[in-house]
Amino acid sequence: MLLTTVTGLVDSVSYLVLGKVFVANMAGNLIFVGFGLSEVGTAVAPSAVAIGAFLVGCLAGGRAVQSLAHHRGWLLCGSATVVVVLVAVAVALLWGVEDGGSVPSARRWAAIVALASGMGFQAALTRQVNLKDMRTVVATLTFTAVAADSKLAGGRGRGVTSGVISVLTVVFGAFCGGLLLRVGDVRAPLLLAIALLVIAAAGVAALSRKEADWQRPHT
DSSP states (O other): OHHHHHHHHHHHHHHHTTTSOOSSOHHHHHHHHHHHHTTSSSOHHHHHHHHHHHHHHHHHHHHHHHHHTTOHHHHHHHHHHHHHHHHHHHHHHTTTOOTTOOOOHHHHHHHHHHHHHHHHHHHHHHHHHTOTTOOSSOHHHHHHHHHHTSGGGTSOOTTHHHHHHHHHHHHHHHHHHHHHHHHSOTTHHHHHHHHHHHHHHHHHHHHHHHOGGGGSOOO
């Protein structure tokens, strides 16, 4: 839930501050690319760069999985640590940007790359942890699973609660990010994201020492 909240926080900054681009939820970027190619609404480049950086982060996360797959506690803790560093880089790049002011071009591109690659890295590793029906970035599949597998649709209702929690947590993260941007400065949502990532990493590290379930792959 903490990592899912982080995705809402960082996307609030990327969309509202860095200029109509998502760094965690790639489905929106695909739509923006289509709009941009038709010369309606948005530019192609920011979304394309975000998608590319996200994929690079996923590749790096996939490589990390090969060395840490035997211990899912270390896997998730390591993921949160790497993302903390990349989000901190984005905070540094946004340092000095006034509330409501524009971000210098070079720093804007660098922040998009740092945040998108971090979210890709996180997505790859949380996927390997395989917490069923709790997705940190794929809201569309979550909506589908919640509705199609519900008892109203004739399903068994398995995973509906965790799916609803996943969706609401993303919304909550985005709400907090938007609220902080209104009353704080442009770095506030990212600083909160860092705090949540640190809490997640510390919590998993503690569980890994105490609970055997966190010390083996979850399949």
